Amino acid sequence: MVYIPLDSSRESSVALLREGNTFISTRCERYDTDIFRARLMLEKTICLRGEAAARLFYDEERFTREGAAPGLLVKTLFGVGGVQGLDGEAHQVRKRMFLELMSDADIDELTRFAAEHWQQAIGGWQRQKQVTLHPAVQLIHFRAVCRWAGVPIDADEAETRCADQAAMIDGAGGIAIRHWQARRARKRSETWMAELVEQVRSNRIQVDEDRALFRVSWHRDAQGELLTPQVAAVEMLNLLRPTVAIARFVAFAALALHEHPTWYETLRDNDTWLEPFVQEVRRVYGFFPFLAARVRDDFEWNGYHFSKGRRVMLDLYGTNRDPRSWERPEAFRPERFEQESINAYNFLPQGGGDHAVNHRCPGEWFTIALMKEAVRQLTRHMTYSVPPQDLSVDWSRLPIIPESRFIIESVRPVIPA
Numbered sequence: 001m002v003y004i005p006l007d008s009s010r011e012s013s014v015a016l017l018r019e020g021n022t023f024i025s026t027r028c029e030r031y032d033t034d035i036f037r038a039r040l041m042l043e044k045t046i047c048l049r050g051e052a053a054a055r056l057f058y059d060e061e062r063f064t065r066e067g068a069a070p071g072l073l074v075k076t077l078f079g080v081g082g083v084q085g086l087d088g089e090a091h092q093v094r095k096r097m098f099l100e101l102m103s104d105a106d107i108d109e110l111t112r113f114a115a116e117h118w119q120q121a122i123g124g125w126q127r128q129k130q131v132t133l134h135p136a137v138q139l140i141h142f143r144a145v146c147r148w149a150g151v152p153i154d155a156d157e158a159e160t161r162c163a164d165q166a167a168m169i170d171g172a173g174g175i176a177i178r179h180w181q182a183r184r185a186r187k188r189s190e191t192w193m194a195e196l197v198e199q200v201r202s203n204r205i206q207v208d209e210d211r212a213l214f215r216v217s218w219h220r221d222a223q224g225e226l227l228t229p230q231v232a233a234v235e236m237l238n239l240l241r242p243t244v245a246i247a248r249f250v251a252f253a254a255l256a257l258h259e260h261p262t263w264y265e266t267l268r269d270n271d272t273w274l275e276p277f278v279q280e281v282r283r284v285y286g287f288f289p290f291l292a293a294r295v296r297d298d299f300e301w302n303g304y305h306f307s308k309g310r311r312v313m314l315d316l317y318g319t320n321r322d323p324r325s326w327e328r329p330e331a332f333r334p335e336r337f338e339q340e341s342i343n344a345y346n347f348l349p350q351g352g353g354d355h356a357v358n359h360r361c362p363g364e365w366f367t368i369a370l371m372k373e374a375v376r377q378l379t380r381h382m383t384y385s386v387p388p389q390d391l392s393v394d395w396s397r398l399p400i401i402p403e404s405r406f407i408i409e410s411v412r413p414v415i416p417a
């Protein structure tokens with residue numbers, strides 16, 4: 001049996017909170033390894049990094065997600081009873097529901113709705129001295145996804161409900177105030193959504209049968225039972241909240257356009273580079289740094305022993321910038337997506353493996369489409385300037401965000417020729 005290096009601290013949670021995204025990578029470098037043991041959140045944990053480790057982590061025979069996510073995340077980001085914590089057939093049935101909601105027609109429609117909300121927003125921004133892009137795009141995405149999902153919402157309510165989605169995302173890696181704000185936001189959001197599910201079921205509101213609200217409300221689990229209104233609410237929020245979260249990637253896309261003006265020029269009239277550009281934004285600015293699972297039964301891998309029940313954490317941050325997979329990983333180079341060998345285990349901005357079999361994010365196509373639309377809007381449908389502000393990114397913060405949330409001014413709409 002090969003020895004797994006042990007992190008020197010008796011309890012490494014404080015270091016994890018202090019260092020944030022770089023916690024696993026720093027130790028992998030320090031111990032010259034892709035695997036080490038640490039005590040995290042009062043529990044013995046094996047931390048893993050790199051493509052080979054990701055292939056292991058996504059082996060469903062060896063790992064389960066049941067009871068793996070830290071309680072702090074379940075109470076803020078995930079919610080109780082959602083797809084993230086399911087396994088086996090229960091997971092497959094629930095996951096199919098999500099994947100069936102992500103057809104090409106759904107992607108096109110959501111993107112079209114987002115484009116319309118961008119246009120309305122840009123019209124208003126020209127009358128404002130400054131606009132803070134991150135919260136503004138959160139609202140654009142929230143309005144678009146509610147419309148796509150069939151969630152009835154008026155303008156005033158949209159702002160407060162959107163703020164709750166934003167609080168769940170921002171509070172997921174936080175402690176103290178950020179954490180408690182996220183918990184309260186989840187409670188309010190679940191109550192709102194569970195009530196809508198009950199209204200759909202009792203025909204008190206009419207929703208088109210193709211809409212996500214209808215389909216989630218009437219979804220049946222592996223035993224043929226309807227979800228409880230609370231679990232249906234959690235799954236509805238699994239559609240709304242992450243679509244709002246895409247605004248974070250949009251803020252980073254705006255930052256990348258600002259820091260790499262040649263890309264701004266290229267993307268203004270060139271669709272070919274849109275996808276490599278947004279992929280590179282997802283790689284460099286991935287804001288979901290780690291995943292957790294538990295060992296199903298004792299096994300050995302490369303001579304290392306994994307004992308039943310042990311929690312394992314995979315380093316998404318470190319794998320997305322592992323020099324064995326990526327040339328000059330610290331550089332922002334969209335062209336790498338044309339040149340380098342990228343696969344479902346070395347590029348993990350939203351998890352890896354197979355969308356249908358594993359827990360890999362079913363929202364990747366929505367994410368890429370909405371990011372591309374945002375870059376189109378920023379480069380082709382408006383002009384703006386970027387005033388002096390703090391654009392630094394604190395990599396110890398979970399989740400990352402440009403410090404100023406990206407402020408723009410002198411916004412002018414551009415009517416495409």
Ligand code: HEM
Binds near residue numbers: 240288361
């Ligand atoms: C799962 C990140 C957008 C819905 C995940 C996972 C990550 C992730 C890291 C876990 C993968 C794993 O456990 O292996 C992100 C990021 C997003 C995003 C960074 C962009 C901001 C979306 C969107 C949706 C979505 C737009 C839906 C509209 C889900 C669901 C799961 C998931 C339902 C659970 C899947 C499962 O457990 O099988 N996401 N996601 N996400 N995501 Fe996303």
